[in-house]
Amino acid sequence: MLHPYSRRQFLQTSSLLVAGAMVTSSFISKKYQPNLSFSSLGCPDWTFTQIVDFAAQHGYTGLELRGILREMDLTKVKEFATEQSRKETLQLMKDKGLRFVDLGSSATLHFAEGPERVKNLDEGKRFIDLAQQLDCPFVRAFPNIIPKGQDKAATIDLITKGLLELAEHAKGSKVSILLESHGDLVKISDLELVMKTARHPNAGLIWDVVNMWSITREAPAEAYKVLKPYIRHTHIKDAKVFAGAEPKYVLLGQGNVPIFEAIGALAKGGYQGYYSFEWEKLWHPELGDPALALADYAKVMKAHFA
Numbered sequence: 001m002l003h004p005y006s007r008r009q010f011l012q013t014s015s016l017l018v019a020g021a022m023v024t025s026s027f028i029s030k031k032y033q034p035n036l037s038f039s040s041l042g043c044p045d046w047t048f049t050q051i052v053d054f055a056a057q058h059g060y061t062g063l064e065l066r067g068i069l070r071e072m073d074l075t076k077v078k079e080f081a082t083e084q085s086r087k088e089t090l091q092l093m094k095d096k097g098l099r100f101v102d103l104g105s106s107a108t109l110h111f112a113e114g115p116e117r118v119k120n121l122d123e124g125k126r127f128i129d130l131a132q133q134l135d136c137p138f139v140r141a142f143p144n145i146i147p148k149g150q151d152k153a154a155t156i157d158l159i160t161k162g163l164l165e166l167a168e169h170a171k172g173s174k175v176s177i178l179l180e181s182h183g184d185l186v187k188i189s190d191l192e193l194v195m196k197t198a199r200h201p202n203a204g205l206i207w208d209v210v211n212m213w214s215i216t217r218e219a220p221a222e223a224y225k226v227l228k229p230y231i232r233h234t235h236i237k238d239a240k241v242f243a244g245a246e247p248k249y250v251l252l253g254q255g256n257v258p259i260f261e262a263i264g265a266l267a268k269g270g271y272q273g274y275y276s277f278e279w280e281k282l283w284h285p286e287l288g289d290p291a292l293a294l295a296d297y298a299k300v301m302k303a304h305f306a
Contacts, residue, residue, distance in 0.1 A: 001276035001292070019168035020036045022228055024137050032267050036273045036298055037062030039235070042279030043290040044070050046080045048089070054291070056096040058298045063093075064276045074103055075126050086133050090179040100136035101274045102178070102206070102233055107141040109162030109179075110155050117162070124166045124177060131175045138178050138233050140206055141166060143185035143194070159185065160198045169204040178232055186215050188223050195230040208278070209262040214241045220262035230267055235278040236297075238262070249280060249287060252300045260304070275301060 031298065037060055040051055043226040048068050055063055056057040068077045075081070081090045084098055093099060107124030127139045143159045146152050159179070179198075181191055195205055205227060224231070238255035239247035263275065277297040281287045 004237075006282045034267070034305055035062060035101075035272070036060050036277070036301055036302055037063040037064050037274040038277040038279070038294050038297065039104065040068060041066040041090055041283070042277065042281045042294060044282040046290070048077070049092075052092060052096050052098060054294065055098055056227060058295050059302065060298060061097060062101035062103040062274045062276070064104060064274075065100060065279075067282065071284070072106060073123075074105075075130055080130060082136065083133075090134065100131075100134050102140055103134075103136055104140045105137075107162075107166070108144045109141055109153055109159045110147065110183075112150070117158075121162060121165060124162075124207050125169045128166065128170045128173070128177060131174050135174075137174060138204075139166075139170075140178050140233075142182050143179060144183035146184045147174075155156045156185075156190065156194060160194050163194065163198045164200060164201055167198070167200040168269065170202040171200075173202070174201045176204050176232060176293040178204045178206045180235070181208045181212050185299050186212040188212075188216070188218050188226050190232040191230075192226050195227070206235060207262070208232045208235040208237075208249060209259055210237050210239050210241075210257050211235075212256055214239065216245045221257055221265050223243070224265035224269060225260065231266075231271070231273070232264065232282055233273050234262075234271075236275045237278045237280070249284060251288075251293060251296050254279075262306070270278050283291050 038055070040063070043051060044067065051063065057215050065074055071077055079085055105124055105127040107120045107127065109120065111120060124139065124141050141163065146155045163177060163179055175186055179194065185191060185194065191205065208228060212218065212223060213220060235251060236259065238252045238257050238259050239246045239249045240255045241257060277294065279287060279290060279293045281290055
């Protein structure tokens with residue numbers, strides 16, 4: 001028989017253990033909540049107000065901007081063109097529970113020294129400046145191709161130097177320039193080489209799974225394992241991919257891309273960034289109604305993590 005004091009002590013200790021177990025169980029069972037955004041590339045004929053209203057109505061918390069009403073230079077879009085318009089735009093976003101998560105510039109980094117390279121780097125810098133004014137953490141840049149007749153190592157060096165130049169422009173701000181896995185720079189080893197060489201606090205990577213897998217067939221789990229230190233943002237989409245043909249984009253879960261392997265790797269790895277849906281309606285007019293596709297993505301992603 002327990003001594004009265006020992007018995008009280010035992011009961012108190014047991015209660016604390018039970019409470020602790022309940023807290024631990026609650027913590028473990030708490031569902032992973034993915035941050036969802038979509039790119040305005042998917043709704044090229046919607047006004048900014050239509051985009052914001054739709055995002056709020058369908059449970060998105062972020063917006064990725066890639067042109068508004070087919071104007072790809074965001075610095076020329078009326079909602080961002082003046083200090084007053086930016087202030088009003090940010091207030092609208094706040095009222096709708098949204099934030100800007102990435103500005104998709106067209107800055108391309110493979111060009112050799114000359115006017116074309118200067119023009120592209122200047123665009124990247126303008127977008128970085130705009131991102132600072134919009135409290136947006138990321139700006140996208142393209143690597144992009146290995147031109148015929150241009151040495152691959154030399155081209156990768158140009159891409160790396162361009163990324164570093166843009167990162168230096170962003171230095172001291174809360175904005176980072178992100179290189180998208182795109183064009184000819186989609187192999188794990190090539191992306192790792194660039195990101196390791198261009199290591200900078202204001203530089204990172206956008207992981208576009210389809211862009212990589214449709215060409216290399218490298219497993220997304222392996223890509224994530226290697227590229228995890230650099231991934232700040234993602235482009236999520238699905239496609240039917242067959243040898244010798246261009247990817248045919250479809251709704252999430254209806255293609256043969258191992259997209260959920262990538263999503264699972266991100267979630268298990270503790271990824272806290274955005275899963276940004278890229279419905280490439282602007283480049284592929286044959287794609288279906290943006291309203292249906294964007295609503296479906298939010299529904300499928302929420303069901304996947306339910």
